Amino acid sequence: MAKITIKDIAKMCGVGVSTVSRTLNGHPDVNPETRAKILETVEKMNYVPNNSARNLGRNDSASIAILVKGASNTLFSSMISTIEYDAKERGYSVVLHSVGFYEDEIDVARELVKEKRLRGIIFLGGFSLHSDEKLKELGVPFVLVTTGYVTERFSRNVYSTVSVDDAAEGEKMTNYLIKTGHRKIAILGPDPHDNSVGSLRLAGYKRALTSNGIDFNDKLIIPMDHDTADYTMENGYAAMSNFLKEGIKISAVFAISDTLALGAARAIYDAGLRIPEDIAVAGFDGIPACKYYVPSITTIRQPLYDMAKESARILFDVIDKKGEHMHEVFPGELIIGESTEV
Amino acid sequence: MAKITIKDIAKMCGVGVSTVSRTLNGHPDVNPETRAKILETVEKMNYVPNNSARNLGRNDSASIAILVKGASNTLFSSMISTIEYDAKERGYSVVLHSVGFYEDEIDVARELVKEKRLRGIIFLGGFSLHSDEKLKELGVPFVLVTTGYVTERFSRNVYSTVSVDDAAEGEKMTNYLIKTGHRKIAILGPDPHDNSVGSLRLAGYKRALTSNGIDFNDKLIIPMDHDTADYTMENGYAAMSNFLKEGIKISAVFAISDTLALGAARAIYDAGLRIPEDIAVAGFDGIPACKYYVPSITTIRQPLYDMAKESARILFDVIDKKGEHMHEVFPGELIIGESTEV
DNA sequence: TTGTACGCGTTATCAT
């Protein structure tokens, strides 16, 4: 049965457990013959070492963890692959763990650190405010990768961050729209009452308006639909459809995510309006669909690959004492599509 | 430091380790006062039990694992969420583990079973051929969720499967296209040399042609582009663009995934052709983008939510001895969009 | 080169 342990293997081979252990862990000092015999019976018996027992005795482990908040965030999946790849290249194994929306990521992390003897952690997405003390107690270096810009409210020497300055990028996009002649620009998606990426991008939008002498009009904030899942095309479609019914005049809409933009685009089309002639559409994130949509959607591309690479590099540098904690902000790339220019 | 153990807590409270353990695990027989004191110091000390040690001592665990092959497969992310939800509702915790493309999923699974004392496993995606013996040795029930149809080559009483009959669905789509008047139908994506979902959908395509008296023409098989990642819009665009340059006359293209279809649609558009008037486009999977694309893309929707629900239900039924292993095949839903009908 | 014995942190089984 599945109850076979290292002792059993040792007995069957007429050797001690340490010899088996050494063989399994690739230690050099072991007779080739006995090694062969051991490996053979291990194979035959389908023996698999128990990792829990392994981790218990150890202090190191050469493994890091990726903690993902909101496993369904499709933006993260590519980043995970890159990080996994880089980690393995450095001889590290990686533990992927999804954190529930209402779980405390630090608690989860601490548990994992103890259990797996982690050497470091990369947090993907959502990160609440924690005290420095609590963060330091994690005991291992970690990097926070967030599409939300990290402000001063986070202590900056306890861990590293890799991010995009959402406010600046939102401003960039809005400035671009203004430059191409738009004055009545709606913004689709932000919830003024939360303080996530949405409100940061909204802040950038406001800044752009102000610096261009355009009055901010909160009628032009189109919140996400409450009855639909957030940040989905479906939501963008519903929210935009409702807004269009109100008859408020706009010449462009800046959606705070590409998925919302895509849904909104269809809503505009279904309302009998043309993109960009009647309403220009812009998104945020840079997902592939923007490029292939007709018309292609103007967006801000987040350099996910580079961000993933950097987060791994920083983490391993800190682990290896080759570097200090740092805070890297990646620029987004404005990709102009057919949805804003004729 | 992070070195604090259950013993320390016991000492600090002037009690034995067992009392602490009982408190932490919610056992009833423990004095409310001491319990309070223990919980308090646990809180104050930021004590976190070591899961490895926990798992070692235990024999049960009330946890299952989801093993995902190809973490980046976006179709799976929604399924993961629903399974996690259902599991938690039944008081189970779930371990998410990604399996590398060249790893042996059964080996990974066995390791995990031992380490975590798993009660069951749900495999998402890719599953190679394994001997019954090896499968049985897993020691816990498992469900294989695959978008590929499970054929007889899998033993049917050792585990459960939840799937979509890709060949039948591919045939369904092709039949639909034929019924709407198409005779020269290209199929985009299948690699005749592998035996994954692609070839199954291709088989269905061929069956439909045959039963409708249309000669199969392998010139109409458009393979994915070799220099581009599989099953991406980019790939669909590249492959379709190249095909169009050859000047082979077709009236419809059936892409074996929606992502490929979306890329192909843009390629057709860029070639100055109209959808569906010049070339009709159909996809497979039922991703949201199909609905919001202009024109909306005809596709086969896989009932991912239902499949996830069922896989959890089946697994827990087998775990609870309330049911036997079973093999459920879900029908795909033909969703007719604007890309195939004027 | 190989075997013995202890420790890792926790839970479970006994007593008390």
Next chain:
DNA sequence: ATGATAACGCGTACAA
């Protein structure tokens, strides 16, 4: 209700 102690399965000094 509570405490002592033996597992749990493995790695690793240390001894041989």
